[in-house]
Amino acid sequence: MASMREPGPSLRGRGGRPALPRRTPAAPDRREQVRAAAVELFAAQGYRDTTVDQIGERVGIRGPSVYKHFRSKQELLADIVVGTADLLLGAQRAAVRSATDVREQLRRAVEAHVRVHAEHAREAFVGSREIGSLAEPHRSAVLRKRAEYDRRLRRVVETGVREGVFAVDSPRLAAYGILDMGAGVAGWFRPGGPVSQDELATFYAELALRMLGVRPARKR
Amino acid sequence: MASMREPGPSLRGRGGRPALPRRTPAAPDRREQVRAAAVELFAAQGYRDTTVDQIGERVGIRGPSVYKHFRSKQELLADIVVGTADLLLGAQRAAVRSATDVREQLRRAVEAHVRVHAEHAREAFVGSREIGSLAEPHRSAVLRKRAEYDRRLRRVVETGVREGVFAVDSPRLAAYGILDMGAGVAGWFRPGGPVSQDELATFYAELALRMLGVRPARKR
């Protein structure tokens, strides 16, 4: 499924528009502003408790005008949740591909996992909490993506165990633990806080490797 | 705050009631049934998307009759969320008190954490996802309880580091990781599945100790 996050080039950069009188000039990336407002509100109040009027208010328009940018409140949610799932999947794929050593693959996959959950904390938060608010076929699509995401990390763990690099009794449970630990970041991480995204990613990857029985590299 | 989970002795065991005709005899623990139905529905559909009629339907009564057992839908939610917070706090307190060795305190606290999130998976799930749906003063009360819960585990970790039993760069982040890892269990654990609660609790406690730099006990 293609990412639903691109505003589309047709909405901007189209010079030569006649200077007709307009009460409120359309901001070129109004669609993106609406999406961002929805992310914040859905994260803070939940999808169901957020009204279209509130979303509009955040970007200085009326509720019904939101429908100029999204077909429905549902589509807005789907854009956010599906988008986040794709972001995670892409980051994970790139991470695993960037190394051949399982230990390094695991480390980078966890770092990517944590980084996305920190950098896109609110989106990721909405993406996991509001799956149930998604109508079909989006819900099933996202569940499939998440299952694939989990499976891929699990495979890295299993490969490491097979190669004798990792040592855990249950690769599956260990993978769940690692994933949930990282996903939890979306619930409390705030940019500008005491820890940076990178520090957090590095630290959590180290914790994950420890969970898998890998000795921490001796510090010099 | 006192637990809100007791049906109260006045609702049962009161013999000598005249055998008047009744269309639907009140089940002695109807209140508990209503609560259980609400837990399932809130977990599956979310608080906002669950109607009082649905809750009633699950126990064979009409929506308005739910108000014979709970003052409002809000009170039903508060009962669940506050109850779970108290359950966790109590289990953690008992766990930490049951040992003097930090390593053992940590192990038991994590086991308790995981066991509650497995045994009361749906309640714990609702308890963490629907905090935002809670009205004041319940919301603040629960947030305080959760903060205390987190702080207590963090203290065990910090004590272990101070004593040289644990070795982690950031006790705070490690504690978050451990807590989120265990809380995640509520999202996927199903009784009767491939792993038992005890196996899971034991395994996760072992993972937590590894995260803290404790060598796994050599298996004979």
Added chain:
DNA sequence: CCTACCGATCGGTAGG
């Protein structure tokens, strides 16, 4: 992008 407005849903109450 706006105002006016429709239709459906739903928590809660009245009064048995």
Added chain:
DNA sequence: CCTACCGATCGGTAGG
């Protein structure tokens, strides 16, 4: 514990 019903909220549409 039930039926009848009120009142408020809200997503979405009409028609500029």
